Amino acid sequence: MKGDTCKCGRLVTISKGLKCNQCHYAMTGGAKAARTKYRRKVESKASRPRPEACEVCGAGPGERVLHWDHNHGTGAFRGWLCGPCNKALGSAGDNPRILDALAAYLRTSGFAATRPVIR
Numbered sequence: 001m002k003g004d005t006c007k008c009g010r011l012v013t014i015s016k017g018l019k020c021n022q023c024h025y026a027m028t029g030g031a032k033a034a035r036t037k038y039r040r041k042v043e044s045k046a047s048r049p050r051p052e053a054c055e056v057c058g059a060g061p062g063e064r065v066l067h068w069d070h071n072h073g074t075g076a077f078r079g080w081l082c083g084p085c086n087k088a089l090g091s092a093g094d095n096p097r098i099l100d101a102l103a104a105y106l107r108t109s110g111f112a113a114t115r116p117v118i119r
Helices: 021-028 030-045 083-091 096-108
Strands: 066-070 077-082
Touching (some): 077 083
Antiparallel strands (some): 066 077
16 A cells, blocks of 8 residues: 555555556556557547547647547536637536637627637
C-alpha cells in the first residue's frame, strides 16, 4: 500500500497493489497502452464513429484532439468535440440558456473574431 516499499526497493507512492509506478507500468504496458485501451473502450460505446473534425467548430486532424462528450446526468454519449468546445460546454454547465446568452452578448458587444473561424 501507499508508503510501503516495492519489491524493487522503491517507495510505493500510489496504491497499485504493492508496486511502485515504474514496476506497475512495466507490467501493464505503460500509460500509453492504458490510454489506448480506454480510447477503444470509449469509442466502442459511441453511437457513431469518431469523425475527422470537431462537431461544433470543425477543427480537423492535427489541429485539436477530439474528446468524448456525454450527458453528465445520464452518461449518454452526445458527440465528439475538441477540447476548447468541450470546456466551453462544461464552463456553461451544459446549460443552453447560458450559451445562448453568451452568444447574444458577443453579437451585441461588437463581436470580432480574435481567432479564425474554422467552420
